[in-house]
Amino acid sequence: MERRIKIFDTTLRDGEQTPGVCLDMHEKLEIARSLVKLNVDIIEAGFPIASPGDFKGVSQIAECIKGPVIAGLSRANKKDIDAVVEALKKAERPRVHTFIATSDIHMEYKLKMSRDQVLAVTEESVRYAKQFIEDIEFSAEDASRSDWGFLCQVYAKAIAAGATVINVPDTVGYTTPDEYGALIRHLREHVPGIDKVDISVHCHNDLGLAVANSLAAVQAGATQVECTINGLGERAGNAALEELIMAFYTRRDYYNVTTNIDTKQIYRASTQVSALTGVDVQINKAIVGDNAFAHESGIHQHGVMNNSLTYEIISPEVIGMSRNSIVLGKHSGRHAFEDRLKQLDYNLDSETVNILFAKFKDLADRKKVVFDQDIVALIIDKPSVHPAWYRLVSYQVVSGGSANAATASVRLETSNGITEEASCGDGPVDAVFKAIEQAVGFAVGLKDYQLKAITAGEDALGESTVWIEYNGAVYNGRGLSTDVIEASARAYVNAINKRLTACGYPEVRKAAAE
Incomplete structure (x- = not known):
C-alpha cells in the first residue's frame, strides 16, 4: 500500500529569503493561490515577527486562502509565537512552526546556551504555543550537524509538550543521502511518541543534494517534505518541489508513495514564481527548464518521433506544458484566445479577458506567431495593483x-x-x-x-x-x-x-x- 507524503511549501518564507527577492503582499497572494491549485498540504506564509510587511502578508494569506494548512514561523520565544498566533487568527487551519538550534556550534556561538537550556526552551515554547493553536511544528535547526543522542532528547521534549510535527532540517546542506536516511531511522527508533506525529524534512542545496536527501528521508520513514517552487531559498536554495513530486510520480514503483499534488499545475506555478521573483529558471533545470524536453541529437529526435518513451521519462503534458506551443496569430479572434486560456487552465473574469485580449492583439501585430509562453507572460503582467504614480x-x-x-x-x-x-x-x-x-x-x-x-x-x-x-x-x-x-x-x-x-x-x- 502506498504511503501518502504531505507537501509543505515554503516558497513564501524560505523562498523569499533568496537574495534579491522581495515579494509584496499581492504577489504573495498570487503565489499562494497557485499553491492551492497545486494542492499542497501546507503553505508556510512567512515569518510574522520579521517585519510589519511579513506580518501583514501572513495575515492576508491566512484570511484569504482556504484549504491548505497555513503556517507561520517563529523562534522559540513568546514574542515570536504571539506574532504568529495573531497573524493566523483568521486562518481556517493554522499552524505554529517554532524552532531552536540544536547543534553544538549553533548553541555555543549563536545561542550561547547550554543543552539543558535548549531542552527547557523547547518544552516551554511548544507548550506555550499549544495554548493557542493545536497544530504545532517543532524544528531543531541544524539537526543534521547535531549530536544524535541530544537530538532525540529535544524531539522527545517537543512531542511530550504537544508538538504534532517534528522537523529535521539539514539547515546548511551538509548531510548526504545515506547519512540523512540513517538519522531519520535512528529518530524513529529512539524518540518516544514519534509514531504519533509527522516526521518532516527540510533540506538545503549547498552540495546539490537537497532533493536526494529528501528522497532518502522519505525512504527512511519521513511523512512530510518541505520544499519550494524552482528550488528557491537561502544560498543555493531548498529542495525543489517540482523535482520531488516528479520523482515520486515517475518512480512510484520504487518509492511506493503518493502525494495530493496536481502535477498539471507545476509548469504554471514555476513560470509564475520565476516572473514574480525575477529569478530565472536555468535552461537545463530538471522538470521545468527550457531544455527539459528539448532534443538536439538527431538520434534522440528520431527516437522521440517514433516513441517519446525512448528518451522522455516524463511527458511535458503531465506538468502542464504544451508540446506544441505555437497557437495564435494576429488573425485569431476572441473565441480562439479564450479557448486557449481555458486550455492553459486560466479561468479569468470577462473584464480581465478583455484587457488581456487587447494586449494579445497588440502583441500579435508585432509578432508572426504568439506562443503559450507569451500568453502566460501577458497574464502574469496583468495591470498592477499598485497605484500608478507614473x-x-x-x-x-x-x-x-x-x-x-x-x-x-x-x-x-x-x-x-x-x-x-x-x-x-x-x-x-x-x-x-x-x-x-x-x-x-x-x-x-x-x-x-x-x-x-x-x-x-x-x-x-x-x-x-x-x-x-x-x-x-x-x-x-x-x-x-x-x-x-x-x-x-x-x-x-x-x-x-x-x-x-x-x-x-x-x-x-x-x-x-x-
Whole structure:
C-alpha cells in the first residue's frame, strides 16, 4: 500500500529569503493561490515577527486562502509565537512552526546556551504555543550537524509538550543521502511518541543534494517534505518541489508513495514564481527548464518521433506544458484566445479577458506567431495593483555607437499631467533610466537589471526585471515588450511605483527634494 507524503511549501518564507527577492503582499497572494491549485498540504506564509510587511502578508494569506494548512514561523520565544498566533487568527487551519538550534556550534556561538537550556526552551515554547493553536511544528535547526543522542532528547521534549510535527532540517546542506536516511531511522527508533506525529524534512542545496536527501528521508520513514517552487531559498536554495513530486510520480514503483499534488499545475506555478521573483529558471533545470524536453541529437529526435518513451521519462503534458506551443496569430479572434486560456487552465473574469485580449492583439501585430509562453507572460503582467504614480507614455533614444554616449528622452504621465525629461548615458538603457530619474525628480538606486527573451526568434517578447533600493529595502519591477528598451523602461517605472507605494507618496519626493 502506498504511503501518502504531505507537501509543505515554503516558497513564501524560505523562498523569499533568496537574495534579491522581495515579494509584496499581492504577489504573495498570487503565489499562494497557485499553491492551492497545486494542492499542497501546507503553505508556510512567512515569518510574522520579521517585519510589519511579513506580518501583514501572513495575515492576508491566512484570511484569504482556504484549504491548505497555513503556517507561520517563529523562534522559540513568546514574542515570536504571539506574532504568529495573531497573524493566523483568521486562518481556517493554522499552524505554529517554532524552532531552536540544536547543534553544538549553533548553541555555543549563536545561542550561547547550554543543552539543558535548549531542552527547557523547547518544552516551554511548544507548550506555550499549544495554548493557542493545536497544530504545532517543532524544528531543531541544524539537526543534521547535531549530536544524535541530544537530538532525540529535544524531539522527545517537543512531542511530550504537544508538538504534532517534528522537523529535521539539514539547515546548511551538509548531510548526504545515506547519512540523512540513517538519522531519520535512528529518530524513529529512539524518540518516544514519534509514531504519533509527522516526521518532516527540510533540506538545503549547498552540495546539490537537497532533493536526494529528501528522497532518502522519505525512504527512511519521513511523512512530510518541505520544499519550494524552482528550488528557491537561502544560498543555493531548498529542495525543489517540482523535482520531488516528479520523482515520486515517475518512480512510484520504487518509492511506493503518493502525494495530493496536481502535477498539471507545476509548469504554471514555476513560470509564475520565476516572473514574480525575477529569478530565472536555468535552461537545463530538471522538470521545468527550457531544455527539459528539448532534443538536439538527431538520434534522440528520431527516437522521440517514433516513441517519446525512448528518451522522455516524463511527458511535458503531465506538468502542464504544451508540446506544441505555437497557437495564435494576429488573425485569431476572441473565441480562439479564450479557448486557449481555458486550455492553459486560466479561468479569468470577462473584464480581465478583455484587457488581456487587447494586449494579445497588440502583441500579435508585432509578432508572426504568439506562443503559450507569451500568453502566460501577458497574464502574469496583468495591470498592477499598485497605484500608478507614473506611467510611461513614450520614449526616444539616439545611440551614436560605442564611442559616443546615448541620449534618451521620456514622457511620463502623472496625476499632475505630463512630464518630459532627457538625459545621456553609457548606453540606451542607461540613458532611459537616467531620464526617468530626472522626470520623477529623485535619484533611484539601481541594484540589479535583467533582460531575457520569453521565446525564441527575432520578434520575441522581451521581459525586463529591475531591482532598486531605497533605505535598505529592495523593490523589483517588471516590463514586457518586443522592444527591449521599452521593456526596460516599463520595468524601471514599475519598480519606482512600488517604491512610492511602500514608502508613502508624496513623502518620498518631499524627502528627496530636501
